[in-house]
Amino acid sequence: MTQPALEAIRPSVTKINMMKTPTADDLEDMHFRSVLERLTPNQGAQMLRYGWQREGVISLAQGEGSSKTPDFIAGAAYKALQDGKTFYAPALGVPELRQEISNYYQRLMGLNLPTSRIFATGSGTTAMHLALTSILEDGDDVVAVTPIWKNLLGAVELTQSKIIQVPLEPDESGWHLDLEKLFDACTNKTKAILIVSPSNPTGWIMPEHDMKAVLEFARDRGIWIVADEVYHRLTFDRPYAPSFLEIAAPEDRLFSVNSFSKAYAMTGWRLGWLVGPAASESVIRDIALYDNMGPPTYAQYGAIEALRHGEDWINDQLTLWKGNRDKLRTYFKKNDRITWPDSEASFYAFFKVDGEPDCVALSKRLIDEAALSLAPGCAFGKDCAGWLRLCFAVSEDKIDEAIKRLDQMIGC
Template structure:
């Protein structure tokens, strides 16, 4: 009970929704003049003009009406063709549904599956909204942690399997991962899928960073190791690959049997995505490969610039990621990452995300998004160096 008659009427799971540590830190620094924001997971470039033009043209042509709840057929065809050319996997237009971005796809996945008391094993540290999405449905998160060993993030699959019990409804995997850049290889995906299949458990795979990889063409997808009608939901998004975070466009790849259910849930939530945005989505898929290539090159350059500096700072422990656009590093002696991130705002005027926001295994870490221009990154690092880089000179000369 909050003692406030209005708030006391809230559904318990809603009232208890945690505010993410990222927001707590952002509220501390939001209005500070000149702050260098590296806390959120997005690039600093606007959406390319040809994507905006496709939306504007469709709007002018009068494509302003309700559409099929799961997206117009040409878009679902484009998504199926994209899945084929990207992962070599055939999916039908009844197996892909357009939704209001990756976040909605996740919410919808949990809405379909999670009953109060169900458990979801989530591999973390991971983006906090995953935990909240389970919890708001009355589910319980069981944390399977990846660990930083010898300069690489590793998952112990046997430890993950040991977390499963009769209440386990789903296993959640975000690969490539936010905030670590950890990537699950195909053999691990196959082993996990087999385990899930044998137990009748769902796999919810968040693959929104599949294009942001630096050592190969594309990240391995669960779609490549799954059999048709496996209990698999793959969450995807236009946000990261095509610089479209503000458009709120994403998609879910799912067993065909779920299409009518998804249509019903979309009906009673958003009732679908505006048609002119769907035309922009088609343009991105069909003509946007260069956007992905450019972004990947920019992020790789950003990663190398950031890691060349951070690796020389002795107080930090970190692994140069092969994917996504984050540096996630441990700071020697830091025990409260929210307070430390606030101190960084006060003293360096740089916004970083606190590691504790990403689950219990994230405390002790900070996250920096390197999807920014070299000039911005250099300015940010210069400002951070007095706090995080103490002792760097001795090590360089040692």
């Protein structure tokens, strides 16, 4: 951009930067929906902004890998653009993509899912919104297993349903869910149980026998299961994490949310999918039509290529991430101040530092004094104050440097 052109936009940029944050009164004057005032603050996003693009800061706060989308996927989307795949497409995705997702489940899990149960969406987040919007209304309860990615709680809050959190319990070997506590938390107002497995941020995988017990319970009580399975390929000791889809019948009240973001380095594409029961197609289509009318057309051709030819890519990424996880494991074991229940999946380490109960203050200090940005644990649920989340989906060098910086601040 030329200097005069830059000068021309600079005043307006300055003006935007100087605008004061609106108060609750300002917002009320505007008559936005009242539920928006009741949304719980997203401390993870706030901390991300605090450390955003600060010079020299290593950011391991965001939940994404550091690799760009591989060329074979990007090339397919580019070709689709050139071939004129630039028009509106069906709201639930182009038929080829829906079929390819079905083929993927057949190859991976031996499942036979008809395309009428598979809906391509403009991200995993959108898939979650579509699922929740189709079942929740004011006055419903949602029982959510926590720690959990905060945005999912936000999605429930937007529907005006109430969230009941059931925390996983940590020990040396990992995280565990007490099923009795989960079942006790369900009342006659409970419309859905929300489970993220593999979990962001803990890396916990729900064991298959627990899935079966939850499915039986939910069937008995007429409760929906909303399963976020976005990290199902990010497993270090098995090809994929068990899915509720493997044990459910087509008519069960189950939504499985998934995404291209994590496994295929496609976070910026905003592409995901949803699998629902046989009866849900027309319902989800209606909501999708009144929402965004479906994911971008050309991008779906990149996604098809990801599913067809993405296995080597996934394996290479996992090899790198497993090495990083093992480095962190070795360091955490040496540092007596750190508690880290072992992680089986995802690309996060969720850990606690002895003597540091305030994770927001510690995250700020890590940015200011050690140039390391991590996500504060309190963003992930009511019992997570004092924890930190570190995303290790970066180069080995970056992990070495991050460990060094962490050690400067919280070495024993």
